[in-house]
Amino acid sequence: MKKLKFFIAFIVFICVSVYSQSDATGETKFNQSSLRNVSPGEITAEKNQEQFTVPADLLNRYNAAIDSRNSELKKSTSAEIEKYLQKAVFTVEPIEILNENRPNAPFINDWYGTDIMVSNTNVAYAGGFRQMDLKKGEDGWMYLAVNRRSVPGVNGQITVYSSSNGGAEWQTVLSYFSVNGYFGSLTMLVESRNSNVPDSTRIIVYSTLSASANQDNAYLICSSFRRDGSSASHQTVANPSAGNRFVYPSACSDGMFWSDLTFMHVIVREESNSGVYEAMHHFRTTNWGASHTVGTNNYNTYEDRYPAAAFSNEVGSDSIYIAVEREVSNNEREIRLFATMEVPSSNFSIRYITDAAPGTIYERPAITIQQRNFSLPQRILVTCTKNDRAVYHYSSDGGALWNIDFGLGSASMPVDFTSCSSDTSTANGRDFISAFVDLNGDSVTVRHGTLGNLGSPMYKKNGVASTGTLAPVTAIYSEGNTKYSAFAYAGFGPAGVYYNMENLITGITPVSNEVPNTFRLEQNYPNPFNPVTNIKFSVAKTGNVSLKIYDISGREVALLVNGEISSGVYNYDFNASHLSSGIYFYVLKTAEFTDTKKMVLVK
Incomplete structure (x- = not known):
């Protein structure tokens, strides 16, 4: 009997020790196959995919060029591939976009213990919860894009700010606006065309634009400019079918591995103006936003919402992974992952991450893939909410097996939005970061650590009240092998944009x-x-x-x-x-x- 009691006590001790050293909970499941049979009805609803139009030999030479980092071969083979791809088309009258020529918005430097106010303007919200984006550029600067509202004399305005000292001080890179159009939601990339020339850094912002505040008939635009605000251009990428709109663009790139030959991607959902799912589009540009090709997935019968995209460097063909919230039934929503080649096509394969019972609602996923060489296993983090609790799922083998339902926030804290990001370096750990805001917007909590153990929650790191209607944005700021948590959020209203980071100067x-x-x-x-x-x-x-x-x-x-x-x-x-x-x-x-x-x- 004593042995039995000792054995039980030992098992309890081991379980408590495991849970205290990781984010695993009683709901966590390990090593779940992404191809497992989670719902036979859901799997059979997936339709057959079409044959790829690019010749296999050409595609193989292109993939070999990428794996060998052969710039000349990538350039020549990608030019040949472009001839086989469907071109993105724009068939409606564009809404005029102008660059701002008014004074910069005021900036208020931080005092210790208080967040930095990057902008004191109102923040848009009609186009959904993604109204800001935060990135650390290859030039070492921080960049923050904000969709603003209630700007006198215009309907829509987007401003991009930069900081050369980790976020201690901010300046306007560029503001651009539309007198007659409303920007919906946005996503940003920061890429350097020449790693030896910091001023070659370009900011690329994809956003939706509509003549109506409710985003009816919204189309996709690409705005590109240098980090000093010069050489700005605004390209219309594509428009949806009549009676539809584009929503929730999400961008990624292979810029970690290339400079001038960086290819950029944006995923966008097409839905009817009443909000019914129509298709998912993958746009790619090989010329820094001047033109795009497109691949379209309209082969499933489910509502797939809030696409979040990430680039995966793989052996052979690289991939774009797209996390979505899928409505399986009226009382069940799951997290699914589409995988598609980085060369646009109509072929999107599905991966099954979560497999909860009816009555479980997973919502609003965010995704990051640590950018590493294809010879290393790709590490993927997906954050979301589960019945209004912050959770996360991760894969350490490129998405084949998943560890699901790790605790991101406490079970007692209701959460609406999460975000996540990662750093390319694994030195000293702390290579993944996530943040979430509670339902009433009172607190922004930050986690910064490794997959399976994202570190101690840094509760209520916001110095002022956050909005409960928009997601915070995160990034990792690194100096050598030292990594700092950085995040930005909109204040209550939503009004005012605030930023903070560990050990700010x-x-x-x-x-x-x-x-x-x-x-x-x-x-x-x-x-x-x-x-x-x-x-x-x-x-x-x-x-x-x-x-x-x-x-x-x-x-x-x-x-x-x-x-x-x-x-x-x-x-x-x-x-x-x-x-x-x-x-x-x-x-x-x-x-x-x-x-x-x-x-x-x-x-």
């Missing part, structure tokens, strides 16, 4: 206008500390200054300051909430001075 505060005679680094206070401590230092001469944190092994764990600072005396409030207890060293370095001091974090 805005933690630095000047404490004296006097020019010190010498450089100096003082002992942090308090020490030991948990989790915030103050570091005071003096800069005798204006110049580049770095202030870094290292662990006891000499690994850099935080970059606090890295740029030009004027002479003066400064305080830096360092928040070490993401670090473990232990001994750390902080190093102040300039062209003429270096000093190191020790501090102790005790949690």
Whole structure:
């Protein structure tokens, strides 16, 4: 009997230990095949697909060029393939779009403990919950696109902002507007045409545009411009069939692996003006938005809503994965994943992620795929809500097997919207990030970690009340191997756009206008500390200054300051909430001075 009790206690201990070290819950299922028979009726409803029109030999040479990173061969074979593809067409009168020539919106710098207001304007919401997008560019800058409303004299306006210092300060890249048209929802890409020339970075924003506020007959446009706002163009991509509209565009690219030969993709749902599903379209551009080809999936009989797209680098043909909310019945919605070649075609294969019983409602998926070489297994994260709870699902083998129903938020917190993103580097972990907003918009919670254990919830990281009608947006800002959580959200209304990030340089505060005679680094206070401590230092001469944190092994764990600072005396409030207890060293370095001091974090 004692042995039995010991065995039961041991099993309970193991289970508690497993759950305490991961996001697994009692509902979690492991290693679920994406091709499993979840619903025979659903599977038989899928229709046969059409034969691909591109010759197999040409497609094989194109795939070989991609796998070998042969730019010239990719360029020549893709040009041949384009001849076989269906061209996107635009057949209606376009609504005029003009570039903004009015002064920039005001920007308010952050004070420690408060979010940065990037824009104080109202944010659109009529076109759905995707009204903002946040990206870290290959040039190291942060970019934020916002669909604005109630702008005097115009019906619709989109503004893109940039920050060259991790989000401490923002400036307008470009605002463009339509006097007569209303923008619906948007999605953004930031790509560099030449990795050695930062100013070659271009911002590409796909959005829907309609002559009516309710987005009837909305069509798809592509806006492209440099990071300084120059060379702006606005191309109409395609329009839907009569009586229909495009909604919820979602863009991705192969830009992690290419520069000038970056190909961009956007997925968009076509529905009737009353909201009934018609088709899913995959548009691709091989010339930076000047023209597009299209593949269309209209071969299923289900309502597939809120497409979210991600690029997957694979052996042979690369793929575009599209997570959708599928209405299986009136009281059951599941998460499904379409896979289609990155070369547009009408062939979309289906993957089955969730398999809950009737009465379960999964909604509004977001997806990210960690961009890695095709020789490595592709790691996929999908976040969504399940009966108003934040959950996530992930695959570590390119989507063949799924681990489903991991807890993203607590069971007691009702959630409406989630978002997710990933970093290309696996160094030091923390390569996936997600955020969600509760139903009343009171709090934005951020998770940043690895698949299966997204780290401790950073609850209510928003400094002001968030809207409950729009999704927050996330990104990972990295300096070397140090990765920081970044997110943006719309304030209550929705009005005002706010941004915050771990260890923003805005933690630095000047404490004296006097020019010190010498450089100096003082002992942090308090020490030991948990989790915030103050570091005071003096800069005798204006110049580049770095202030870094290292662990006891000499690994850099935080970059606090890295740029030009004027002479003066400064305080830096360092928040070490993401670090473990232990001994750390902080190093102040300039062209003429270096000093190191020790501090102790005790949690």
